Amino acid sequence: MLTGACFCKAVKYRVLADSALQGLCYCTDCQIVGGSSHWVSYAVAPSDFRLVEGSLKAYAYDSASGREVVRCFCDHCGTQIKVESTALDVVSVNGMTLDDAARFSPQLTYFSASAPRWCEVDNTLAKFEEMG
Ligand SMILES: [Zn+2]
Numbered sequence: 001m002l003t004g005a006c007f008c009k010a011v012k013y014r015v016l017a018d019s020a021l022q023g024l025c026y027c028t029d030c031q032i033v034g035g036s037s038h039w040v041s042y043a044v045a046p047s048d049f050r051l052v053e054g055s056l057k058a059y060a061y062d063s064a065s066g067r068e069v070v071r072c073f074c075d076h077c078g079t080q081i082k083v084e085s086t087a088l089d090v091v092s093v094n095g096m097t098l099d100d101a102a103r104f105s106p107q108l109t110y111f112s113a114s115a116p117r118w119c120e121v122d123n124t125l126a127k128f129e130e131m132g
Pocket residue numbers: 006007008009010011074075076077078079
């Protein structure tokens with residue numbers, strides 16, 4: 001089991017299973033929302049994510065792939081905690097908010113073609129053009 005928290009610590013959560021899909025998402029949505037070249041995705045089944053403290057504010061929209069995506073933020077400090085896709089039955093947890101961030105180890109990249117020019121993508125990782 002892993003634990004994590006937002007920047008202000010109002011939101012605390014648990015992840016009950018180890019992720020079999022740890023990836024870096026370079027899609028432009030993740031870039032804008034996170035202010036970074038990529039999102040650090042610790043993906044697990046929705047039933048393996050438990051909110052322990054605090055509350056999340058959800059922002060739902062249709063992604064470029066046409067699937068509804070829900071981005072969930074701490075309603076106090078705004079840290080993005082997770083991204084959900086019901087269609088894909090997955091919750092992508094913000095790997096940088098894990099209490100032990102060293103548990104994150106990327107195996108794949110999503111949408112690496114949209115990585116910024118100045119950003120070095122690790123081409124030894126498996127590439128997916130699907131959501132992260
Ligand atoms: Zn917070």
